[in-house]
Amino acid sequence: MEMEFVAKRCGVRFDPPSIVLVYEDGKTKKIRQRIMPVRNFSKYSDCSQAAERLKNNTRHRAYLRDVTSRQLERLHVVLRDRLLGRTLEQSLASLRLDPNQDLNKLSDEELARKKAQMDVLFERNRKCKDDPDFVYDLEVEFPEADDHETCSWDESEDGF
Amino acid sequence: MARGTSDISELDQEKYDTDEQVKIICLGDSAVGKSKLMERFLMDGYRPEQLSTYALTLYKYTTTIDGKAVLVDFWDTAGQERFQSMHPSYYYKAHACIMVFDVQRKITYKNLTNWYKELREYRPEIPCIVVANKIDADMKVTQRNFNFAKKQGLPLYYVSAADGTNVVKLFKDAIKLAMSYKKNSNNFMDEVMRELENFELEQKEESSDKEDGVPKEEKPSLP
Ligand SMILES: Nc1nc2c(ncn2[C@@H]2O[C@H](COP(=O)(O)OP(=O)(O)O)[C@@H](O)[C@H]2O)c(=O)[nH]1
Ligand SMILES: [Mg+2]
Numbered sequence: 412m413e414m415e416f417v418a419k420r421c422g423v424r425f426d427p428p429s430i431v432l433v434y435e436d437g438k439t440k441k442i443r444q445r446i447m448p449v450r451n452f453s454k455y456s457d458c459s460q461a462a463e464r465l466k467n468n469t470r471h472r473a474y475l476r477d478v479t480s481r482q483l484e485r486l487h488v489v490l491r492d493r494l495l496g497r498t499l500e501q502s503l504a505s506l507r508l509d510p511n512q513d514l515n516k517l518s519d520e521e522l523a524r525k526k527a528q529m530d531v532l533f534e535r536n537r538k539c540k541d542d543p544d545f546v547y548d549l550e551v552e553f554p555e556a557d558d559h560e561t562c563s564w565d566e567s568e569d570g571f
Numbered sequence: 572m573a574r575g576t577s578d579i580s581e582l583d584q585e586k587y588d589t590d591e592q593v594k595i596i597c598l599g600d601s602a603v604g605k606s607k608l609m610e611r612f613l614m615d616g617y618r619p620e621q622l623s624t625y626a627l628t629l630y631k632y633t634t635t636i637d638g639k640a641v642l643v644d645f646w647d648t649a650g651q652e653r654f655q656s657m658h659p660s661y662y663y664k665a666h667a668c669i670m671v672f673d674v675q676r677k678i679t680y681k682n683l684t685n686w687y688k689e690l691r692e693y694r695p696e697i698p699c700i701v702v703a704n705k706i707d708a709d710m711k712v713t714q715r716n717f718n719f720a721k722k723q724g725l726p727l728y729y730v731s732a733a734d735g736t737n738v739v740k741l742f743k744d745a746i747k748l749a750m751s752y753k754k755n756s757n758n759f760m761d762e763v764m765r766e767l768e769n770f771e772l773e774q775k776e777e778s779s780d781k782e783d784g785v786p787k788e789e790k791p792s793l794p
Contacts, residue, residue, distance in 0.1 A: 510678075511678060514676075515601045515652065515655055536708070536731070549737070549738070550740050551736050562716055
């Protein structure tokens with residue numbers, strides 16, 4: 412079946428707090444923009460609940476079918492951060508994974524955000540009990556060869 | 572060192588001296604996947620014991636070794652790793668350690684040095700396994716040597732909590748190592764006692780002023 416609306420991009424508008432969706436109309440092939448105001452939303456709101464609410468909204472859900480809950484949640488996080496007085500840069504940085512950042516130094520909430528980011532790949536690569544090729548005790552040998560390249564992480568002065 | 576949580580030393584840990592109880596601790600930075608690894612080993616439906624006042628999660632596991640039931644307590648941190656240091660009671664009486672880093676984040680590998688140093692301050696000779704987690708994200712890392720493990724003479728396991736690669740093997744081997752450490756450390760104590768008895772006897776023949784060599788709980792030096 413052909414999709415009625417094909418989501419292309421999404422973003423936020425701060426005033427009033429809204430989620431913006433750019434999509435293609437399946438029939439006319441025209442690119443259109445849809446602005447969905449986020450209602451009853453405050454800095455105390457639960458972003459994942461708010462995202463679910465929007466996704467299930469009878470007026471919007473046909474448009475949001477391609478947009479994951481996770482992405483909607485992230486957009487809500489950006490909106491809420493604004494209500495908490497954070498800049499867009501701070502907000503985006505907290506949603507991005509920087510491999511060099513020391514995650515030990517984060518607050519509970521900031522760490523949870525990073526883990527939510529990591530969960531995308533984790534879920535993608537995850538093998539569950541119900542998968543037909545699931546093996547509980549999956550053993551793979553990675554034989555150690557002498558010609559193994561030395562990890563570049565070791566090539567520095569600090570104590571290794 | 573209360574750190575806003577109750578003192579773990581209140582917990583009864585004498586039970587770990589008995590033959591059928593083992594304590595294995597997990598170490599490593601925030602978000603390297605310590606808890607996900609535990610969950611993958613024990614599978615869904617398992618409910619760990621949250622000791623939130625101690626910032627600690629206990630995973631209890633029962634297995635049979637040489638026909639005897641053994642209770643394994645896996646200790647996982649619940650945020651205490653943020654202080655990049657654990658309460659001494661976390662290490663107390665541990666029989667093995669699983670030390671994890673994230674192959675996607677160099678800093679977690681570099682921090683192994685600190686974790687290992689702290690581990691050895693409290694437990695100079697328990698077996699320790701180094702774990703390179705998240706290999707599903709980049710299989711190429713399995714082609715690399717990570718010198719830290721080699722340099723310390725520690726086994727290195729390439730694992731993925733996501734797809735399950737080598738997770739069960741890791742935990743089973745950790746239990747085996749913990750059990751053999753337990754057995755051998757007891758034997759070692761016996762040896763020391765016997766040696767001391769002989770020593771005292773010999774000493775008496777020669778002179779009466781003897782030095783008291785009370786055996787310590789642990790061997791003082793690394794092999
Ligand atoms: N791709 C991938 N991600 C993982 C793996 N293990 C853990 N993660 C991700 O890393 C995040 C942190 O894991 P967690 O077990 O909470 O780390 P802990 O703080 O060390 O207990 C999780 O939310 C997952 O998204 C893995 O094997 N592969
Ligand atoms: Mg954890």
